[in-house]
Amino acid sequence: MRMASPSRVGDARWRGALAVLEEMRREPGVTRAVVAQRLGLSSGSATEITARLRELALLSEAPAAASGRGRPTTVLGPHPEGPLVIAVDLRQEDWRCAVAALDGRPEIVEAGVHAGRGPEQVIGPIAQAVRRVHTRHGRRVRAVGVAVAATVQHGRVVQAATLGWDAVDLGALASDARLPLLIGNDATLAGVAEAREGAAAGAATALHVMIEVGVGGTLVVDGRPVSGATGAGGEFGHLPLGEPGLRCPCGATGCWDLAVDGRAIARHLGEPPPDDPRTYALAAIARTSADAATAAAVGRTAGSFGGGLAGLINALDPDVVTLGGLAQPLRAAATPEFEAALTGGLMRFRRADPPRVVAAVLGQDGALHGAALTALDHVLTEAGMNAWTAALRP
């Protein structure tokens, strides 16, 4: 018998196997032959690794559709009895709970609406949903990933302005103490999902920027979010890129937040701050073609967005920028203003080859996907694999 030891240099037991599983989840439906070729595995190693993974219920192989001569290969997929993760997306007005296998496609199994209620009344039902899913699948469930529209530090929610909550303990969502709970900001996790399997797939450095109420986002390098020391990185909305002196609810002044969302549009129109800036912004964007004053206000807001974004591009130098939430509608509603501000704000040497700025493609599901991905990251480690094999043979 061998003791589990934390950071062995030489414990290469899972190296090849994890590489194969990573390939499988990065591209569900790859064939064994392609994976072996990409990883530089000999066919003997591929045979041994896949056999071991099948034995451990981590992988299933199905005959691949023949394409040309030669012995047909197999397509790799998650095992029907393999590990699962639970992904939860807790949004401003509702929540969703999904299950994902190792290929990382979350399948929504429960959902609910909670608009306006306090944390106790919201967390309870979600925890019950998680517990139901956990009970249904038993030990197959290995981790819970949670995306929440809130600021997260050290894995805890420290403030949730859009939800109207203060610091909240989401520990109850782990269903029982043994399930790892991975909590992340929704914009961060959506950025991770876009960078890995969305509009920025393949980019080594992707910047995701999302407007809802204020601006969130994240820089994603090699599939991992640059989340800083406490995990609260990506609060681009609280760079003072907005109107100097304007007081932000966050406590600072001049925040970019105030210059790019519905509050900015209302201010430019001389109206009071809207209760729901998101809905207000959508309504304003919808009537730009009919109303010149609104079009001007939206244009000015889009300009603030483009100018700040150019600064972020100067500072962070991404390959691709993905726009989530209202960012894409805002750009689309005032393309000339946005583009002028963006190009004008870029350093000259960047203008020849600026990064692509594209709409996010995962839409409302980005954060949920990201939660599943993060939970899977936790499972697909040496420690996670050891835990899984231990769970298989009790």
Add this chain to the structure above:
Amino acid sequence: MRMASPSRVGDARWRGALAVLEEMRREPGVTRAVVAQRLGLSSGSATEITARLRELALLSEAPAAASGRGRPTTVLGPHPEGPLVIAVDLRQEDWRCAVAALDGRPEIVEAGVHAGRGPEQVIGPIAQAVRRVHTRHGRRVRAVGVAVAATVQHGRVVQAATLGWDAVDLGALASDARLPLLIGNDATLAGVAEAREGAAAGAATALHVMIEVGVGGTLVVDGRPVSGATGAGGEFGHLPLGEPGLRCPCGATGCWDLAVDGRAIARHLGEPPPDDPRTYALAAIARTSADAATAAAVGRTAGSFGGGLAGLINALDPDVVTLGGLAQPLRAAATPEFEAALTGGLMRFRRADPPRVVAAVLGQDGALHGAALTALDHVLTEAGMNAWTAALRP
């Protein structure tokens, strides 16, 4: 015989050995026993690995000073015939060329002044210096790291405003085609050095901010700079955190650059832009105690710096911020204004536990250290080790 193959999954030949070398260079003078304990190596593995590394001239062992009972261990150090890297620091007015062994301490061996000359006349002498060092040490030299006060994209200098140069090809510095050449921005490399062995040593996420003419810097995560897609990340000075509308030589407007260096101080004093903003700023800082108008101008500049820095902290969430170049003198000259702007610009939830903001400790040598570190990173890889063993046995 074995072919070098690019990305073998299973080629774990160098895993343990590289881990030991990393420990040695992170903390020159560690003992073998401590390294083995940290890496979780059995004493047998430690014996085998160190023997192999000594045999390959990668490591030397010397008896450690005895401390208490028990068989004395050995201290690990670079081998006297082991691999070397050349580090070059090309600054605004002069350059330095250093040699470093695997412990990463650059020793300056040549230097020169070039103020005001064109690239051809500057690169030639540096290339000759590199060639002399290369000739002296022969195959022991494995790579050249270059820190340059310029914007670097894809390993090439694309603009060097402070040097008064346009895009320049530094390829000649590699001495001969077989030496890998690693070119980096000086502020970025200084940040790497501060994060690994300077004021931010030990921090997982460190932000380095350096004022000279404008602002440069880098975010360093786990010892690696977040340099973006093209390597030009860290241009924080071209976030529009400055005065809106003010035109920057970079082509954009409102750049932070213009609000924090000597140009800002001059502007606040109603003077024309100085030819040498660095010297101007130093002079102004020196006379703040005597001249109230200058003190006010410096204070306003320090406030712009503190406010922008707070935004960067909000967005990037570092553990530690290191201040390089004029940043520390500026802060010291107007601490109340700086601190007020910094604290006022932080999001409220960050104020309870803000990151430490400390002076860089490597001073003028930061970039040179960073260049050596980067070159060593290139050597201390599987490929670098294979090349070294190939060079040993011709």
Add this chain to the structure above:
DNA sequence: CTGTATAAACTCGTCCATCGAGCATAAAGG
């Protein structure tokens, strides 16, 4: 000065993921 305690190095048999060469196999094409 000698014996004991202690910590670390060394020895050696074992393990195991991977390699690589050769063989077996399942299609497509003639």
Add this chain to the structure above:
DNA sequence: CCTTTATGCTCGATGGACGAGTTTATACAG
């Protein structure tokens, strides 16, 4: 039906790491 081709499978070899047992170099106690 036989050949071609790409792939999977088998099996001995390799080599880094492990771990238990042994040796060695020092400090300390008497």
